[in-house]
Amino acid sequence: MPPRVLIALTTVALSLAACSDDGVKVGPSPELGPSRERTPTQSVFGEGGLSFGAGADQKKDLGEGAVLGVNAYLWRASLDTVSFMPITSADPFGGTIVTDWYTAPNAPNERYKLNVYILGRELRSDGVRVSVFRQVQGRGGWADSPAPTTMASALEDTILTKARQLRITGLEQSPPQ
Numbered sequence: 001m002p003p004r005v006l007i008a009l010t011t012v013a014l015s016l017a018a019c020s021d022d023g024v025k026v027g028p029s030p031e032l033g034p035s036r037e038r039t040p041t042q043s044v045f046g047e048g049g050l051s052f053g054a055g056a057d058q059k060k061d062l063g064e065g066a067v068l069g070v071n072a073y074l075w076r077a078s079l080d081t082v083s084f085m086p087i088t089s090a091d092p093f094g095g096t097i098v099t100d101w102y103t104a105p106n107a108p109n110e111r112y113k114l115n116v117y118i119l120g121r122e123l124r125s126d127g128v129r130v131s132v133f134r135q136v137q138g139r140g141g142w143a144d145s146p147a148p149t150t151m152a153s154a155l156e157d158t159i160l161t162k163a164r165q166l167r168i169t170g171l172e173q174s175p176p177q
Contacts, residue, residue, distance in 0.1 A: 069093035070118040073170070074128055077162035078116045081155065085114065095119065101135070109137045112147070114155070123163055130155045 069092060078097055079090070086100040095118035103111040115131040132147040132155070 069121075070095035071121050071123050071127060071163070073123050073163040073166045074118045074159065076166055077159045078118060078128065080162055081159050082114055082116060085112075110145070111135050111137075111142070116155075116159070123167060125160060128156050128159050128163075130159070 075092055075095070079087075082097060082099055085102040088098045088100045090097045097114075097116040099114045101111040101113050111134070113133040113135075115133075117129040117131075118127060119129060120127050130152045132152045134145050134147040135142040136145040137143075
């Protein structure tokens with residue numbers, strides 16, 4: 001992004017922030033002189049303004065550890081499922097897990113890499129997506145090769161099953177309300 005565009009966007013954002021009202025009104029009070037009372041804050045983003053992340057005032061069931069940007073059960077199940085592979089990056093707020101290449105001991109001429117995407121905050125059957133990459137070693141080094149067509153869906157099913165088990169275990173261990 002060019003520096004001029006970045007400066008212009010920053011200026012606009014700061015200008016909008018400076019126009020906000022703190023909701024405090026000052027007026028005369030017969031007993032104490034000037035009084036200060038709070039009024040609801042109004043914003044161009046609607047009641048409550050603009051918020052980022054899960055937000056403390058949300059009452060949704062996000063699973064254990066609601067500070068994550070994705071469903072905690074799917075996140076934990078995904079990490080457990082791919083734990084045998086080296087993890088390159090894991091972003092709990094964006095819901096992505098990227099592994100490095102893994103070579104199974106019984107197949108030294110092929111290797112796999114996974115990208116796991118958790119797509120939401122709810123524990124749903126379509127809440128996780130796995131991309132599988134495969135390479136085969138030949139004379140010239142590693143070459144891309146198609147992964148088995150059922151591997152991605154099998155991994156997704158494994159993650160979903162583990163997530164459901166984690167949720168059931170969490171419900172059994174939580175005290176009655």
